[in-house]
Amino acid sequence: MTEPADTNGYGAVLAQVRTAHERDYLKSALDVLLKNLYHTEPKPLEEIAEELLPYAIGKALVASLRLAHAADTAAAMETFLSGLASALGTFRVVKLELAFEPQEETVAIVSRWVRQCLGADSIIDTSLDPLLLGGARIAFAGKYREVNLADMIESALIREESRIQEMLL
């Protein structure tokens, strides 16, 4: 799946958003930034980004703003931030229920797989269900599929049924 052309300079920021949580953090941060524009004593952009966003996203946001000269004027910044907020709504979300609490390594691996296989506009939304034991319960575009550890073992048993029966006889 090919990535769309980054015509408005959001690409670097959107590329750092891998999960629904990160998307929500960024959306909240953009709201704060937009309100900050009209304060009599506005906070510095970097301070807000550092305070509200994961490091990678904040860094990418600041860099993109400077690169697009959007931080030069309040109007330009408002346009950039509003456009970026709208772009956040275009993500396709792959919901994953996992048997364990996902850590950074898991998010990195899974989001990379999702982006490679489904496209750069795909993010993951994880939740926890220890009863799965392993594997994932996947929901995407109104569909549902569960591939857990028990299913995998059962599939393996079915696959190896003839060999098992040979061993039993």
Added chain:
Amino acid sequence: MDTLIQSQPLTALSLSEGILLVNILLVFILVGFGILVFHNLLVSQAEASRRKKAAFEKAFQIQEEAAAQAALTVEAAAKKAAEIIAAAEEISMSTRKTLEGELSTLAHKHAEHLEQASLKYINEYQQMGQAAQKEYQQTLHDASQTMAAEAAKTLQLFEKFLKAQTVGYETATREKVEQLRKDADAYVEEYRRQRMKKVDSAIHRIILLVSRDIIGQGLELKEHNQLVIQALDRAKREGFFEP
């Protein structure tokens, strides 16, 4: 009164004495009349008693005469009644004897008639019975002949039918035995398959149970990540992500 007369003067005495005498005379007259009346009353009473007595006597006499007359009449009536009863009994006896005689004669005649009729009917019945017995024996003979012929024919047909049926039964039995054998084989095969399935399922369950207990709890983060990626790969292979 003598005293009064002596104390009065003579002129006066003469008048008074005259009145007194008149009075005495009157008293005597009255007493005499009274006695006469009383006497007459007594006489009348005696006469009445006499007459009454005479009347009683007469009445008693009449009564006795009437009783005597009545007794005579009753005696005569009783005598007459006895005569009538005797005559009636005589008549009754005679009549009964006559009736008994008539009835006896009539009964005797009826008995004779019945005896004759019975003999006649017995004779006729005997003749009819003999004829019926002959007819029955003939019919029985005919029927037995017919039945024997029919039985022989039916027996032949039955023999043929039995042979055909025997052949059919042998074939059917062979087929049935063959079918039973097939059913038994199928049953055994089905039983074996079910048992294998059960064993297979049991093995699966056992392995899953053990896997859950051992593998599920013992997975490392790296292995978990790998399983998630495997799940996504499988879903992708199955076309889950395709629109």
